[in-house]
Amino acid sequence: MKRKFLTRTSTGIGRTGVRVAIFAAALTGGLALVSSSVFASLTATAFNGTPTSVTAGTLSLIQANNGNGFTTSIAGFAPGDTVNRFVDYTNNGTLDAQGLTLSIADSVTSKMTGDGTIGMSVLVSQCSVAWTPATGVCSGTTTSLGASTALALKTTPLALPVIPLTPANANILAGSIIRLKFSLSLPTGSEVTTNGVLPANTIQGTTASITWTLTESERNATTTNS
Numbered sequence: 164m165k166r167k168f169l170t171r172t173s174t175g176i177g178r179t180g181v182r183v184a185i186f187a188a189a190l191t192g193g194l195a196l197v198s199s200s201v202f203a204s205l206t207a208t209a210f211n212g213t214p215t216s217v218t219a220g221t222l223s224l225i226q227a228n229n230g231n232g233f234t235t236s237i238a239g240f241a242p243g244d245t246v247n248r249f250v251d252y253t254n255n256g257t258l259d260a261q262g263l264t265l266s267i268a269d270s271v272t273s274k275m276t277g278d279g280t281i282g283m284s285v286l287v288s289q290c291s292v293a294w295t296p297a298t299g300v301c302s303g304t305t306t307s308l309g310a311s312t313a314l315a316l317k318t319t320p321l322a323l324p325v326i327p328l329t330p331a332n333a334n335i336l337a338g339s340i341i342r343l344k345f346s347l348s349l350p351t352g353s354e355v356t357t358n359g360v361l362p363a364n365t366i367q368g369t370t371a372s373i374t375w376t377l378t379e380s381e382r383n384a385t386t387t388n389s
Contacts, residue, residue, distance in 0.1 A: 169265035192317030193328050223256035229342070230296025232377050242281075242366065243351040249294045250339040252377055260379040263341065264320035267313060268374045273362075276313040282366070283313040286346040289325055294344055301344075308343075313371070320378065331381035345375075 167218050177247035229249035237246050254260050265287060269276040275283050277346055287310070297309075308323040327334040335341065354362050361367050 176259075183373075184272045192296075220258035221256035222258045222260060222379070222381055223254070224260075224377065225253045225255045226377070227251045227253070229294055233345075237347070240283075240347075240349060242349045242354075245326045245346055245348040247299050248345045248347065250345065250375075251293070251296055252343065254337055254339050254341075254379065257337050257348055258328075259337050259382040260335040261333050261382055262378075262380040262386055263323040263325050263335060265309075265311075265316065266320040266358050266376050266378070267316040269313075269317065269375070270372040270374070273368055273371040274369045276312045276317060276367075276373065279312045279314040281350060281364070283346055283371070284310065284350070285316065286310040286312060286348070287321070288324055288344045288346070290344065292324065293342055299344070302358060313373075323377075330382075342354065 226233075228251070229251050230251045232248055240246065252263075267276065267283075267285075287305045287308045289308055290301035290303075291306075292301065294301055300315065304326075306326055308325065309321050311319075311321045323343075325334060328336050328339070341370060349366060352366070356367070357361065364373055
């Protein structure tokens with residue numbers, strides 16, 4: 164009687180294959196779980212329910228005549244004369260400012276602004292309150308801010324150290340008014356007009372067309388904590 168060795172051997176191999184397949188499947192599943200857990204993450208967010216409003220400040224300087232100011236012509240200006248004109252400047256922006264300077268431009272060629280000897284000179288004064296144009300009186304405190312010739316003002320701005328306020332690096336506070344008097348004068352001199360002919364180097368009959376420019380700068384940059 165023949166024994167079925169082949170049948171047993173075949174059955175043994177089949178069971179082993181099944182076991183190997185089950186083990187491989189379990190291993191693959193385990194690796195998949197491990198891989199999945201590596202890439203898993205948690206997140207959380209927080210935000211302000213009310214948006215933060217951020218607004219940039221403005222720097223603005225406005226000129227206004229007090230009396231005739233700079234918009235009224237000056238005629239009959241003679242050597243030795245002084246003409247006072249009163250002008251108010253308002254820092255109309257929301258930012259404090261500093262470093263006020265004065266410069267001029269002349270749209271015509273004139274000895275009035277082109278000659279440092281016989282030409283016009285300018286003295287600038289500040290009043291703590293409004294000037295009285297009719298009398299030139301300051302009923303408050305008067306401060307002399309500086310003087311220059313018109314010739315120099317065309318190329319070199321004149322620094323005007325206006326009355327300091329707090330803080331020191333921003334002495335032109337937002338909303339403040341700078342009340343200035345500009346004293347324009349011609350130096351005294353002696354000239355001779357012969358038979359209706361003016362001397363060669365004369366201020367007589369000359370005309371200037373002047374634009375007055377005041378410039379302020381932004382206050383120093385600051386760091387605030389709140």
